[in-house]
Structures are given as structure tokens and as C-alpha cells.
Amino acid sequence: xxxxxxxxxxxxxxxxxxxxxxxxxxxxxxxxxxxxxxxxxxxxxxxxxxxxxxxxxxxxxxxxxxxxxx
Numbered sequence: 375x376x377x378x379x380x381x382x383x384x385x386x387x388x389x390x391x392x393x394x395x396x397x398x399x400x401x402x403x404x405x406x407x408x409x410x411x412x413x414x415x416x417x418x419x420x421x422x423x424x425x426x427x428x429x430x431x432x433x434x435x436x437x438x439x440x441x442x443x444x
Contacts, residue, residue: 376416380425383415 387393396413400406403422410417 376418376421377424379410379415380417380421383410383413383417 387397393413396409397406400409403419407417407419407422
């Protein structure tokens with residue numbers, strides 16, 4: 375699985391303004407995948423989908439936690 379490559383891409387982007395700029399120029403998931411692969415990261419559409427779902431679900435959990443404080 376290439377999940378570790380996605381984590382590596384995120385970590386590298388957090389530490390590299392140049393990489394951030396390259397990634398900001400991607401206007402679609404397909405373009406992001408193509409760019410990442412050209413840079414040596416082995417990502418798949420499933421990796422991006424799983425990351426989005428994980429991020430989305432984490433937001434729902436945080437929202438539920440905040441709501442329970444009221």
C-alpha cells in the first residue's frame with residue numbers, strides 16, 4: 375500500500391515551501407496524483423479517498439465532542 379508515501383508527501387510538503395507551491399498548482403485529484411508520481415511518491419486514488427474520509431470523519435468526531443460540551 376502506498377499510504378506511507380502519502381504520509382511522506384504530506385510531511386515533505388509541510389517542510390518545503392517549493393513543494394507546497396508545486397502542489398498548489400494542481401487543480402484536480404488526477405493532476406495531484408500525476409504530479410506526486412512524477413516526484414517519486416507512489417499514490418493511488420484510493421489513498422486520496424481514504425485520506426479524505428479519515429479527515430472528514432475526524433472533523434465529525436471533533437464536532438460531536440464540541441457539541442457534547444453544551
